[in-house]
Amino acid sequence: MKxxxxxxxxxxxxIPLNAQQVLSLDSCRSLALANNKELKIGNExxxxxxxxRKAAFTNYLPxxxxxxxxxxxxxxMSLLGENKFLPIGxxxxxxxxxxxxxxxxxxxxxxxxxQWVPTDANGTPxxxxxxxxxxxxxxxxxxxxxxxxxxTKNVYAGAIMLTQPIYMGGKIRAYNKITRYAEELAKSQQKxxxxxxxxxxxxxxxxxxxLVNKKKLAEGYLELLKKLESDVDKMIAEGVATKADGLSVxxxxxxxxxxxxxxxxxxxxxxxxxxxxxxxxxSTPIQLADETITNLPVNTTTPSTNMEMxxxxxxxxxxxxxxxxxxxxxxxxxxxxxxxxxxxxxxxLVSNPSLFNGFENKFRGQWSVGVFVKIPIWHxxxxxxxxxxxxxxxxxxxxxxxxxxxKIELQVNQSAFKVNEAAKKLAxxxxxxxKAEENLRYAKLGFEEGVIAPSNVLEAHTAWLSxxxxxxxxxxxxxxxxxxxxxxxxxxxx
Numbered sequence: 001m002k003x004x005x006x007x008x009x010x011x012x013x014x015i016p017l018n019a020q021q022v023l024s025l026d027s028c029r030s031l032a033l034a035n036n037k038e039l040k041i042g043n044e045x046x047x048x049x050x051x052x053r054k055a056a057f058t059n060y061l062p063x064x065x066x067x068x069x070x071x072x073x074x075x076x077m078s079l080l081g082e083n084k085f086l087p088i089g090x091x092x093x094x095x096x097x098x099x100x101x102x103x104x105x106x107x108x109x110x111x112x113x114x115q116w117v118p119t120d121a122n123g124t125p126x127x128x129x130x131x132x133x134x135x136x137x138x139x140x141x142x143x144x145x146x147x148x149x150x151x152t153k154n155v156y157a158g159a160i161m162l163t164q165p166i167y168m169g170g171k172i173r174a175y176n177k178i179t180r181y182a183e184e185l186a187k188s189q190q191k192x193x194x195x196x197x198x199x200x201x202x203x204x205x206x207x208x209x210x211l212v213n214k215k216k217l218a219e220g221y222l223e224l225l226k227k228l229e230s231d232v233d234k235m236i237a238e239g240v241a242t243k244a245d246g247l248s249v250x251x252x253x254x255x256x257x258x259x260x261x262x263x264x265x266x267x268x269x270x271x272x273x274x275x276x277x278x279x280x281x282x283s284t285p286i287q288l289a290d291e292t293i294t295n296l297p298v299n300t301t302t303p304s305t306n307m308e309m310x311x312x313x314x315x316x317x318x319x320x321x322x323x324x325x326x327x328x329x330x331x332x333x334x335x336x337x338x339x340x341x342x343x344x345x346x347x348x349l350v351s352n353p354s355l356f357n358g359f360e361n362k363f364r365g366q367w368s369v370g371v372f373v374k375i376p377i378w379h380x381x382x383x384x385x386x387x388x389x390x391x392x393x394x395x396x397x398x399x400x401x402x403x404x405x406x407k408i409e410l411q412v413n414q415s416a417f418k419v420n421e422a423a424k425k426l427a428x429x430x431x432x433x434x435k436a437e438e439n440l441r442y443a444k445l446g447f448e449e450g451v452i453a454p455s456n457v458l459e460a461h462t463a464w465l466s467x468x469x470x471x472x473x474x475x476x477x478x479x480x481x482x483x484x485x486x487x488x489x490x491x492x493x494x
Contacts, residue, residue: 021280024289025205028278029494032201033194035279042190049183056179059165059172068158079148150359155352158365162346163372169336174329181329185322191315195492197277202483204274205288210476211267212291214469218260221465225253228461231447232454245454252458295475305416305489307409313490314408320401327394334390338383341374408488415485422481426474429467436460436467 023031033039165172229249235241272282280286311317350365357364376383443460446452486492 021284021286022289023278023286025202026494028201028205028274028288029198031278031280032197033494036193036197036277038193039190039197042186042193046183046186046190049179049186053176053179053183056172056176059175062162062164064160064162066158066160069156071155071157073153073155075153077150077152079150150353151361152353156363157349157351159350160348164344166342166344168341168343169339170332171336174332174336178326178329178333181322181326185319185326188315188318188322192319194494195315195487195490198492198494199483199487201274201277203480204270204277205290206476206479208267208270208274208288209290210472211263211270212288213472215260215263215267217465217468217472218256218263221461222253222256222260224461225249225256228447228454228457229253235454240450241454248458249454252461305412305485307412309491310408310412310489311405314488315490317401317404317408320397320404324394324397324401327390327397331387331390331394334386335383337386338376338379340376341372343372345370345372412485412488415481415488419478419481419485422474422477426471426478429471429474432467433471436464440464 229246232241232246232249236243236246271286275282275284275286346367346369348365348367350363352363353359353361354364356366440460440463443452443457447454447457483492
């Protein structure tokens with residue numbers, strides 16, 4: 001039992017010590033790229049653009065659609081308003097066509113003078129078959145209204161339509177190009193976002209490294225001042241130093257303590273910022289791989305500035321070029337609205353009631369094929385105005401591209417200048433640091449020998465602290481200016 005308890009206590013001690021993460025610059029970049037929300041949004045935009053391109057390609061293919069409808073009517077449809085009488089006829093005995101009466105049918109005889117009589121001109125009955133040319137026979141049959149009333153209260157209809165575009169004025173081709181450019185634009189914007197994330201990560205990383213070194217510097221400076229304070233107190237007790245000297249040293253000690261507190265607070269906030277960029281919990285204790293390096297290795301070689309490389313690699317320029325191409329294709333889309341459109345159509349229509357075999361309350365249908373043609377004729381110059389507006393937008397995009405190239409050229413030159421300036425500044429701070437260390441060494445020796453006043457030692461300490469701080473800043477500036485130059489050239493990557 002004692003062994004188990006001892007093992008548990010050991011784990012509680014060891015685990016917190018090992019819980020602190022040690023992060024290198026590359027690991028910070030990887031975490032930031034993997035957890036950045038803007039980059040995740042960019043990935044979804046790339047997917048959306050990809051599917052938009054796929055959807056645009058389907059416009060080349062036949063389009064099949066089906067429709068159906070049902071309608072309930074209040075009344076039935078009737079072709080007759082009332083009962084009707086229709087004449088019926090047959091072949092006469094003499095070979096001519098006429099009208100003969102039938103059983104239960106109405107017979108009417110009309111003389112050539114227009115008089116209706118059942119006898120001849122002399123008033124005697126006669127056989128109408130002997131003189132058919134003098135008589136007109138009319139025989140009627142009754143057709144009731146109900147026979148021409150159809151059940152149309154429930155009407156069903158359906159259709160299947162196949163449409164194949166043949167020529168749409170170039171709209172489909174232009175739209176496919178637009179979606180392809182839009183997908184490339186989304187990828188280019190994603191690359192720009194990645195470079196921004198890398199830049200922000202490097203800035204936060206080296207800011208932490210700078211503050212860690214300044215914290216060490218402030219702690220060392222405070223330790224030196226406390227030792228000086230102790231020495232001055234002893235000299236005051238011996239009567240070789242004044243209380244004013246002691247108060248001056250104490251003021252410097254208080255200032256150093258305040259400086260250390262500010263550096264510690266700034267370091268805590270900088271670590272939290274780096275954790276936020278990397279997508280880890282803000283309270284996670286982290287340690288950077290470059291914190292333990294006293295003198296940061298820097299590259300002092302003069303960088304090369306190739307403008308063609310910058311123009312080819314900068315994702316911003318790529319995005320503007322794609323935007324220009326999109327606007328040029330929008331001109332073609334606008335033109336297509338005022339050009340002829342041709343499409344091949346095929347249909348199958350079905351209805352109930354149907355009229356293909358008389359009137360039937362059955363589902364019957366038929367197929368049909370055809371060609372659809374639409375030719376715009378006159379729109380009062382609307383097409384001309386829209387095309388001119390589209391061309392103006394394309395020119396705006398072209399001017400933005402040219403302006404961006406000029407600004408990028410200036411940015412590259414400025415970044416190269418800052419790299420050279422940072423290298424020169426670092427060389428100067430190295431020399432100043434050597435002089436400050438030599439000055440401080442002489443001041444300590446003189447103070448120990450009693451030939452230099454404490455105020456002079458304080459001045460030497462202050463000069464050394466300033467030189468050391470400037471050297472740290474110069475080293476970080478060299479690192480950051482290299483990153484800025486890579487970004488301006490478009491070569492900044494993971």
